[in-house]
Amino acid sequence: MKFGVIIFPGSNCDHDALYATSANLGSESVAIWHKETSIPEDVDCIILPGGFSYGDYLRCGSIASFSPIMSEVIKFANSGGIVIGICNGFQILTESGLLPGTLLRNENLNFICKDVYLKVENNDTVFTNEHNQNEVLRIPVAHGEGNYYASNEVLKELEKNNQIIFRYANAEGEVCDNCNPNGSLNNIAGISNKEGNVLGMMPHPERYSDEILGCKDGLSIFKSILNRVTVNS
């Protein structure tokens, strides 16, 4: 299978994502400049990487969501293509309307850069089939605006449809207030769309995909995507 990593001006986790999916996962991956107006036909999964697209001007992800490639990414997602947005990529997905809600300034106003624990809330997805239900992953976050917010109605829908894929938890997998790094509602760290083919998450799985980094809990997310695409092809 082939991953396509979109590069916006200001992306800075694009090479990590390319490396994690090629060198670590052993799949193919290709970089796609944001000014492109088409996605290569053999790409099975689009990654919107972390970073500070357009310097976070106006709102994080808002300007990138109108980049030329994004109308193609929206079409790709709407026709069932797999899309994963990591950190700034998650912000781009909410700004472009592919995922509900938005990401506000962290509650404590700090830029938070540390390892967190995530509880896998739904392992029956394209992104988590490699995991056990309630498995705990250690993955780093690095963001200033990761405080997930949505209206009560949207939150209820997310809960009802099992769209909350990851929640901030402690090492034992307990979802608690003091393990919520940024004030996200319901400890939300990652959500999918209703159809299940688009995932947005604040933590960075591509940064924990290589043994040499001391933890490769993130690789299993890319492995899950590979599983699903290989089964379907």
Added chain:
Amino acid sequence: MNTYKAQIKITLRKGILDVQGKAVEQALHSMDYDIMENVRIGKYVELDITAQNDGQAEEFVKDACNKIIANPIVEDYEITIVEKV
């Protein structure tokens, strides 16, 4: 066609915790400005727009606010259209 100036004031919607506003409020209180409270921090955007009349200008700006200038999920905005001098 006429040229107008649009002045757009964007604030976090009521009910959404404004953490920056809270931090500034605490700073004000530590300076003994106890008479000040409910600090809300927003953004101000100004742009020139060509349209047939001020009503049409406001419609265009409103559309742009809903699409990109503001995030209607968490932000309110107020538009003022003034004749450009």
